[in-house]
Amino acid sequence: MNDSQSQVHLRLANRDDAGLMLGIIVSAFSTRRVLDPPTDALSDTVEVVRARLDGQLGIIASVEDTAVGCLFLALDRKRRIGTMHRVSVLPETRRHGVATHLATAAAELAVDAEMTSLQLVARRELPEVIGWWGTHGFRTISQIDEHNLLLGIELPARIKVPTSEAMASLGNKLAGVLRGGDVIVANGDLGAGKTTLAQGLGQGLSVSGPITSPTFVISRIHPSRTGPQLVHVDAYRLASAAEIDDLDLDDSLTGSVTFIEWGAGLVEQLSADRLEIDIERSPDIDDNTRTVTIRAVGSRWADVDLHALFSEEL
Ligand SMILES: Nc1ncnc2c1ncn2[C@@H]1O[C@H](COP(=O)(O)OP(=O)(O)OP(=O)(O)O)[C@@H](O)[C@H]1O
């Protein structure tokens, strides 16, 4: 089995899956190195797993109709923290991306449930496990005790935007935390609302000139009366990262807020710090609501609480 042949399917577990999940958990944890004290996963029973499913979400991963991995996700709605437990993959299916699929699904569910971070506890004696989570962005938050570390990752903020006016006010609000040097990459299909967001941003930054979807122009500079100028780029027609380099955006970056439509995959080398914004339409064509996901990348955003910024109604 390899990734190109096998497709991993994910589904939510129900109470009837307790036995199935227990089998995967026991198989996964009993083949790990023996620890002292031993992992409490090995004392799980069907009753314990079933009871856990009453309060937590279970996710099951299957390959070719065979369940090969699972995890639990507890949602603390008050503290807005999602916690994964018992991340388990059958030993024979390890290193095929099953755990990555499981963790990605848990993060998606946690984002939808408006959690601000996703966490898990890992044994200190298993540096390879901690390293694996590290490659997926999880950092040590604290040392719980001599044997256990709390690992976590910040989750993107997800906002429902019902109208184009609300999209503009989202941009306006976002402008309040921006400063010269900031880079925003906006992605989403044709007509998703990227330019509408940029218009709100421009208003918030008090820039001049109408902000439109540039048809013939790839990049436009809008000076501001009060703060950083807005550099609005449409990368739709750019085929490669080399063409982005040709725009010499680096020169204008420090004094500007740079907003790039269609920039994913092209502009990552421009700035290690950036906001990545995805705008998704509703599958229902009569519904204008857009789902906007804002992910902060880099240390620039470490102290900016995007979740708090967008927690109120637009
Ligand atoms: N909730 C919404 N958010 C944003 N735009 C909306 C919303 N509902 C309706 N609209 C409309 O959808 C259109 C979005 O167009 P816009 O030019 O902002 O998209 P775009 O993502 O920049 O497209 P392109 O890829 O062609 O540049 C506008 O006509 C806007 O009025």
Ligand SMILES: [Mg+2]
């Ligand atoms: Mg546009």
